[in-house]
Amino acid sequence: MSLNGSVMTRPGLAHLVEGLRAAVDRHADWERTAALVTDVLRDRLPGPDLLTAEEQAGDPGGYQSHLLHVEQDGGFSVVAVVWRTGQVTTIHDHVSWCVVGVLRGVEHEELFACPTGDHLVRVGESANAEGSVSGFAPPGDIHRVHNPAEQTTISLHVYGTDVSRIGSSVRREYHLPIRPVED
């Protein structure tokens, strides 16, 4: 993942980054930071024109991540993700807190638990509509995300780390059987 473009040339990004910096610089714990960042992203959610027309179009080969900003001290990163119909992540968890806002379309999320280490249980799902913002802090953040709709989805992700140094926000991918919840 490389840093694409500049904070100054992407509409709304400089304003957003300024707000994120103030929230993260409060040095609260992860859960509180995710809540503070959720408020900022909700207030300052940019439009899809944050991305160029070419970036907004996505890629038939898979969902595309665009790293838009990394804070100088590595405190947070801002990544836009473009999902064409049906494009899906692996089942994974994260190295840090994360806040996601949907700029266009719908982002469908399934949540999993890994109770004994040898299988997964699906514990929840949500369809995050355009304009919605939600955040979380590990643990309990095993999920899979996809675009279930015909329209291309664009979402904006803020992570509490420098993702350019570790390549992505993923801590671990889970290639385990999914079993029904036992009574």
Ligand SMILES: [Fe+2]
């Ligand atoms: Fe994720």
